[in-house]
Amino acid sequence: MTEVVTFLSDYGYEDDFVGVCHAVIAKLAPDVRVIDLNHGLPRHQVRPAALALRNALPYTPAGVHLAVVDPEVGAERRAIAVRTAEEDRLLVGPDNGLLALAAERFGGAVEAVEIGRSPWRLEPVSHTFHGRDIFAPVAAYLASGWALAEAGEPIDASDLAGLELPRPRHEDGALVAHVLTVDRFGNAALNVGHDDLADSGLRLGRPVLLEAGAGRRRRAQYAVTFADVAPGELLVYEDAWRTLAVAVNRGNAARELALRPDSELRLRPEE
Amino acid sequence: MTEVVTFLSDYGYEDDFVGVCHAVIAKLAPDVRVIDLNHGLPRHQVRPAALALRNALPYTPAGVHLAVVDPEVGAERRAIAVRTAEEDRLLVGPDNGLLALAAERFGGAVEAVEIGRSPWRLEPVSHTFHGRDIFAPVAAYLASGWALAEAGEPIDASDLAGLELPRPRHEDGALVAHVLTVDRFGNAALNVGHDDLADSGLRLGRPVLLEAGAGRRRRAQYAVTFADVAPGELLVYEDAWRTLAVAVNRGNAARELALRPDSELRLRPEE
Amino acid sequence: MTEVVTFLSDYGYEDDFVGVCHAVIAKLAPDVRVIDLNHGLPRHQVRPAALALRNALPYTPAGVHLAVVDPEVGAERRAIAVRTAEEDRLLVGPDNGLLALAAERFGGAVEAVEIGRSPWRLEPVSHTFHGRDIFAPVAAYLASGWALAEAGEPIDASDLAGLELPRPRHEDGALVAHVLTVDRFGNAALNVGHDDLADSGLRLGRPVLLEAGAGRRRRAQYAVTFADVAPGELLVYEDAWRTLAVAVNRGNAARELALRPDSELRLRPEE
Numbered sequence: 001m002t003e004v005v006t007f008l009s010d011y012g013y014e015d016d017f018v019g020v021c022h023a024v025i026a027k028l029a030p031d032v033r034v035i036d037l038n039h040g041l042p043r044h045q046v047r048p049a050a051l052a053l054r055n056a057l058p059y060t061p062a063g064v065h066l067a068v069v070d071p072e073v074g075a076e077r078r079a080i081a082v083r084t085a086e087e088d089r090l091l092v093g094p095d096n097g098l099l100a101l102a103a104e105r106f107g108g109a110v111e112a113v114e115i116g117r118s119p120w121r122l123e124p125v126s127h128t129f130h131g132r133d134i135f136a137p138v139a140a141y142l143a144s145g146w147a148l149a150e151a152g153e154p155i156d157a158s159d160l161a162g163l164e165l166p167r168p169r170h171e172d173g174a175l176v177a178h179v180l181t182v183d184r185f186g187n188a189a190l191n192v193g194h195d196d197l198a199d200s201g202l203r204l205g206r207p208v209l210l211e212a213g214a215g216r217r218r219r220a221q222y223a224v225t226f227a228d229v230a231p232g233e234l235l236v237y238e239d240a241w242r243t244l245a246v247a248v249n250r251g252n253a254a255r256e257l258a259l260r261p262d263s264e265l266r267l268r269p270e271e
Numbered sequence: 272m273t274e275v276v277t278f279l280s281d282y283g284y285e286d287d288f289v290g291v292c293h294a295v296i297a298k299l300a301p302d303v304r305v306i307d308l309n310h311g312l313p314r315h316q317v318r319p320a321a322l323a324l325r326n327a328l329p330y331t332p333a334g335v336h337l338a339v340v341d342p343e344v345g346a347e348r349r350a351i352a353v354r355t356a357e358e359d360r361l362l363v364g365p366d367n368g369l370l371a372l373a374a375e376r377f378g379g380a381v382e383a384v385e386i387g388r389s390p391w392r393l394e395p396v397s398h399t400f401h402g403r404d405i406f407a408p409v410a411a412y413l414a415s416g417w418a419l420a421e422a423g424e425p426i427d428a429s430d431l432a433g434l435e436l437p438r439p440r441h442e443d444g445a446l447v448a449h450v451l452t453v454d455r456f457g458n459a460a461l462n463v464g465h466d467d468l469a470d471s472g473l474r475l476g477r478p479v480l481l482e483a484g485a486g487r488r489r490r491a492q493y494a495v496t497f498a499d500v501a502p503g504e505l506l507v508y509e510d511a512w513r514t515l516a517v518a519v520n521r522g523n524a525a526r527e528l529a530l531r532p533d534s535e536l537r538l539r540p541e542e
Numbered sequence: 543m544t545e546v547v548t549f550l551s552d553y554g555y556e557d558d559f560v561g562v563c564h565a566v567i568a569k570l571a572p573d574v575r576v577i578d579l580n581h582g583l584p585r586h587q588v589r590p591a592a593l594a595l596r597n598a599l600p601y602t603p604a605g606v607h608l609a610v611v612d613p614e615v616g617a618e619r620r621a622i623a624v625r626t627a628e629e630d631r632l633l634v635g636p637d638n639g640l641l642a643l644a645a646e647r648f649g650g651a652v653e654a655v656e657i658g659r660s661p662w663r664l665e666p667v668s669h670t671f672h673g674r675d676i677f678a679p680v681a682a683y684l685a686s687g688w689a690l691a692e693a694g695e696p697i698d699a700s701d702l703a704g705l706e707l708p709r710p711r712h713e714d715g716a717l718v719a720h721v722l723t724v725d726r727f728g729n730a731a732l733n734v735g736h737d738d739l740a741d742s743g744l745r746l747g748r749p750v751l752l753e754a755g756a757g758r759r760r761r762a763q764y765a766v767t768f769a770d771v772a773p774g775e776l777l778v779y780e781d782a783w784r785t786l787a788v789a790v791n792r793g794n795a796a797r798e799l800a801l802r803p804d805s806e807l808r809l810r811p812e813e
């Protein structure tokens with residue numbers, strides 16, 4: 001069976017970055033298959049990429065998972081490769097929190113190496129393109145079956161950069177949530193997962209009062225899908241990743257409610 | 272020989288949708304190869320995608336052809352997989368007309384199953400991402416050699432959603448055509464195929480009077496290629512899919528003639 | 543080992559062009575692997591694509607290298623396939639200079655054929671989509687092991703279209719450079735390679751006076767990486783391809799200095 005490298009980044013599609021990383025992997029590991037998860041992530045923003053990686057990985061074959069969103073490339077942050085407790089997933093990328101949620105999803109990191117001076121790196125290592133010179137080669141070797149321990153210097157797997165997500169809380173009969181990400185349609189994903197919903201007091205098909213910043217108050221419906229509300233109306237729904245989200249059917253909820261990542265949003269069930 | 276899944280959608284390149292569908296297929300069918308035909312199709316517009324699929328499929332290996340442009344996801348439309356009369360092509364997608372032109376191109380559908388509750392679907396099926404939860408898994412299993420009949424419930428292959436294209440007609444010495452699609456350069460493809468051209472009265476290298484809405488009248492040349500007319504001038508030509516199209520050399524014909532999908536355009540050969 | 547075709551173009555991601563070329567190759571050569579280098583190159587501009595191809599190829603496996611940026615498709619330019627002196631790289635594309643820098647990088651072309659009427663072309667050859675009808679099929683056959691000489695008519699390998707890049711020069715104590723390309727962040731790559739730097743008088747960590755057109759004079763720092771200067775400040779640095787470039791940390795150097803491709807920029811080391 002072909003070994004798989006999945007690849008996620010903020011490199012975009014206008015430049016050669018993604019293609020050259022593919023080339024590097026193909027040259028070092030001709031039989032490895034690369035699956036692009038997404039390269040259109042918002043530039044230099046670690047959190048949406050960390051969430052996307054965590055959400056996508058359960059759908060991918062176990063393998064090597066390369067992720068590069070690296071605003072501090074060339075500066076002090078470490079480059080790492082880690083093994084997860086469950087399924088032996090290997091995560092490769094910068095140690096800036098990008099890998100944290102995915103590692104957590106698979107039971108946490110149980111082995112970690114610093115790969116900034118990996119014997120597999122391409123010399124001379126550029127100061128701006130570690131995807132090509134460090135991360136892709138390490139992913140290629142690991143997918144070819146080389147041992148993680150040979151990728152670089154062992155480091156403490158319990159001491160990697162984390163990524164704190166705000167937790168939802170209950171206050172005055174409202175669920176106090178925060179926006180995690182806003183997509184290009186203005187749909188806002190909240191820090192409320194499927195399991196948090198049990199206690200939320202929200203009931204499917206019932207109205208919800210939304211209280212956003214600057215005194216914005218709007219009525220929404222807790223619905224299954226967009227088509228359950230009229231065009232232009234707000235809905236609260238579980239998105240495809242089972243995360244609570246806010247949208248306007250054929251509209252833009254983020255604009256309507258002035259939501260951005262980290263915005264607070266209160267959801268109050270209406271009788 | 273590797274089995275092939277081709278994949279076309281309106282998912283775009285900013286989100287994880289395409290990558291996660293790739294992941295699902297790779298996980299269920301590790302040896303299957305996925306060929307992306309296009310994911311930049313206009314969002315939620317069935318007709319341009321149905322035309323693109325019909326145009327592209329003759330160039331692809333026979334296999335499983337996954338297509339997802341699904342404005343009614345989560346609502347009543349059926350999810351289907353069909354086999355074509357010629358070449359045993361297997362088409363997978365929503366039953367909203369998206370597959371109709373491609374099926375027709377290969378002799379029509381001769382077997383069809385409803386796959387909304389396919390045994391191969393991923394549970395829990397989300398309300399918004401059937402690409403991941405229904406269509407990709409079914410494509411993966413079919414490409415792995417499982418029988419179409421096992422994908423779901425048999426349905427009447429002659430009762431699938433169709434897609435009516437306007438037919439060109441002759442009137443007062445003019446060819447009355449309609450715009451099918453407008454690309455990002457403003458080139459407008461018409462509902463006039465290579466075979467319709469025989470009776471059109473148009474002659475290569477000769478001028479054509481174009482009559483668009485709101486009394487817009489412009490002279491164009493029936494040319495082989497853009498370079499046959501001066502920059503800024505209109506031409507009528509057979510595009511790469513052998514469909515009659517209207518363009519401005521280094522300009523924007525749709526803007527010049529106020530053309531949109533379904534706009535009527537009269538072409539009158541000039542002596 | 544799987545044979546590889548790398549593929550670079552200005553086809554973009556909104557249309558079917560890239561996907562259909564993939565399909566054609568998969569149909570003719572099922573076991574060949576296609577690696578997309580970049581399809582987001584600026585439309586119809588040969589030089590940035592020729593530079594991108596030259597820069598990327600050393601990182602790819604040796605194989606067939608398909609490149610299509612073809613503003614004169616349908617007109618007089620030849621379609622060619624060439625073999626390089628070093629590594630037996632096979633380059634396929636239009637004879638408009640696109641392949642020139644890559645060929646040079648591998649010791650020059652030693653064998654060349656005109657493929658406009660290749661026996662492997664798809665009939666009828668369209669007037670606008672030679673990627674599908676000529677270049678992709680030729681790449682597929684070559685990657686399958688067919689001989690270059692069978693791809694078409696032999697032509698003089700020393701008589702292919704070249705691509706002249708301006709040379710940097712020294713004048714009045716300044717390094718007179720020209721802009722080769724400007725990326726979407728406004729970073730401008732100059733015609734100064736790693737080897738030209740030795741004589742430049744520039745010293746890492748020292749200030750450089752930049753003199754652009756219209757009397758624009760700005761102080762920059764010759765730095766290793768963006769983080770070496772404060773946000774908003776200009777830097778001169780070696781980019782990931784070891785080419786001298788000008789940028790503003792978190793800003794847009796091209797706008798600040800009114801730089802475009804071919805703009806002259808004088809760099810004067812400051813004491």
